[in-house]
Amino acid sequence: MRSGVSRRTFLASAAAGAGALAGLLPRPLRAQDKTVKIGFLAPLTGPVAAWGKPGLDGCQIWAEWINAGGGINIGGEPHRVEFVAYDDEDDPAKARTGATQLIRENDVKFVMMLGGNSWPGVQPVAERTGMLFSTLLPSDLSPSTATLIAPAEVHPIYNVTAVDWLAANRPELKTAVICAQDDALGLPSVATYLAAFEAAGIEMLDEPLLFDPATTDFAPVVTRMLSKKPQIVCLDTCYSDYVHPICEQLFQQGFKGQILSCTLDFYDQVIAKTSAEFMEGTLFQFPDFDDPALNADFINFQKPNEFFAEYNRRHPGQWGAVSWEYASVMDLWKAAVEKAGSAEPDAVKAAMTEGGEGLHAFGKARWWGKDLFGIDNALVGNWPVVAIEGGKARIKEFRSIPDWYDKHGELMKKHMAAYNQMWDQRG
Template sequence: MTNKKSNLSRRLTRRGLLKQGSMAIAGGLAAPAILPKSAFAQTRTIKIGGAVPLSGPVAYWGQSTMQGFVDGAAVMNEAGGIMIDGEPYMLEVINYDTKGEVADSRAATMRLVEQDECKFVYSQAAASTVGMLQVTEPAEVLSIVACWGYLELFGTDYPLHFRGEMSDYEQGFAYMPFMIEKYGKDALKSAAFIGPDDQDGIDCHFSYERLMKHYGVEQKAVEYYNWEDTDFYPIVAKTIREKPDFIVTSPSPPGITASIIKAAREMGYQGPISSPAASETETILEVAGEHASGVILPVTNINPSSPTQKAIEKRFLERFGTFNALAGNYSWWIYALKAALEMAGTATDTKAVAEALAQVELEDTYVGRTKWAGKNAYGLNRQGVYDCFTTTIDDGKAELADVRFPDLPDTF
């Protein structure tokens, strides 16, 4: 696998039709009161910092990420904290709003590292991740993020940097076998890509190309939209003119995905449409309406069924007043970090914690089994991989249709 060089002059922010979460936090700072301050004064504390978009166009993603850490820390503290070298530690989660911008993310991360003295931070989306990495790696701070683009900012040159969310590439080795089983290989001989006109979209197209090549699928069309776009009919018209068997939208959020689906169906396109990034059904059903059919949504578990999954859903509803599958997907990160801290036996040596984290495998999370992979592709096991819960929408009805661990190639 070869990494693409980024064009940093391209716009980094994602702008589009994002469903806003219900946890909008004004002023940029949210330090959840997991325990009273007096409790922190009486025990050892590990600070975990979030440099995430809590407002602005990508707030839905940022809030989902933040919720996983806040909930996980509360669970661990209520159980007496985590044990490191025989000593109990409490967790304190501190969040600053990046608004989905590089400069704000860099400033937020500097505050987390220099003032709050966080040794562990997390982030969400490309712009926030780029700004964060400008601070964390030089400061030897461990980071966990959800970011699909900027592959050159990942791997052996960034040994403390983990990508906890499966990108469209990793999950493709679960949803493509499912689609082949559902529709038949002969019905999926060609595909088209629709994504945002920024480095995220370009890098995701790079991943899409590799995935399609692996499965012997011919590329028919590639179209990019601007985040400010509201009319997707021209792009969709050009796409379906090439008669692809199916369409992949990446990394497109729910609202844009729904608009693409609606336009395609109204113009008579009947092939499947897969959205690796939407991870939510409510907006698609609302916007696409009667045209919501033939939709494939990987990493979208709309039917929590195990005791662990149901407990996470219940806690999120009680703690935040809302729950979505995306927030559930991110909830395993802090449990993996806990296991790594306990395995390494230190809360200060981030290199030791990183080496331990790379070995952590969890069996019972909201996304089932989780592990870190990517050594053959990136030189280090820093990419999160887990069970892919694939939801389908057919005839206006969403249902969980498949669960499988990605069948990644040996080169990964």
């Protein structure tokens, strides 16, 4: 890693919440029971391992708890679940090899991916085999791959919700600047924030500052942004390796305005390096799961507070933005398998998307995306707006992504097209 801040725990115990499902099949598994295998194709080594290895660790917890509760009921027969991992090192060629091996040699029924840089290598395999894949990046979606789904993470379109909330609750804030790393996560997020700012009537004081992902000195980045005297500084979908030093520089250079970020992983470390007063009111998109707002009846993540406690018991101080997401994906997959009575990819996808709706972690959602991604394979609904209050992340409100898009979809498409991020522009 390039700094003392590690992204290695972003996905660490994402599957731990599946423990809440234990007990649905109370009969203990026996040695003769069958096994269903899930492929885990992600970077397990290298600079992007933080987006893979911790996710695998979390999935192993999910499997442990599901198996302890009786496994997965497939056509009336209990099956234990087993994850088979392949390290793609965030490289498309290695990802293609891994996908082929998982399908041909390991007979997996579903493949979970980080997506992004690795997806172009896997896409031909998905098209040829019809295997069901999931991605954390809906920007991977296109009409050419009907078996790729985004059932949990809806990056970057949920970023509109925080800007929308800001416009309603702090209308005096009228100017903004934005920075981002120049990569597959940064660019579509920049386009999304630009659309959201335009819809909110917030003026951009400068073109987005796109920095090289190899950047380690963020003093010049912050100096340039603050030279415009913005009321809002937006950190886009910067990795925590960038968010932390940028926040430190904002503090050291005397910024007094509103900070807006997609993620704010390990925010306690940021507070320790700046101050609680400085970080007060910072907005982002990912809650701690001990938040009381997650106990509402419409939440479809079972026992989130207990999940958060168990995660922190096993991995203290390492909760991150996507710690819950792999658990959510697997919960949806398990429910679809048991509904279909089959683990075959086509049957599972049909069961999962039947009726055009699904149970997202944050409430009922619809399978959506044709207008933006060319296919309705993203599960989109409400998303939380989160603020730092008294040194702790707290959900301020759940806002509807589809409602925003119904009003401002043309703005989103305009800015996505300007950054070559529409599905028909991506090669």
